[in-house]
Amino acid sequence: MYTIEWQKRDLPHMHMLVWLMNKIRPDQIDSIMAAELSVKKEDPVLYEIIKKHMFHGPCEALNPNSPCMRNTKCTKKFPKLFQCQISTSDDGYPKYRRRSPEQGEQTATI
Ligand SMILES: [Zn+2]
Secondary structure: OEEEEEEHHHEEEEEEOOOOOOOOOHHHHHHOOOOOOOHHHHOHHHHHHHHHHOOOOOOHHHOOOOOOEEOOEEOOOOOOOOEOOOEEOOOOOEEOOEOOHHHOOOOOOO
């Protein structure tokens, strides 16, 4: 099941719910979901698309007039902290794996 919304500059944005044929265990989630750039080696075209369209910001001190700003804070809670595995926050939203360069993850210059 999915719905497509058009947000910033008419880019499509999808919310999707997937039912899996085979259950996965909590310790397998990080192998299928992450907010990282490790796709650079596997799929350089996708890496460039992500770099061009999927980065948030700049906001806060670098761009206080960004549309995401309200009362001097980013309403989307960026910048996010690095973390080694996915977890669930108190508000129920996932906190995706987001490893640091020291933990072997890629970086990008925007
Ligand atoms: Zn922001």
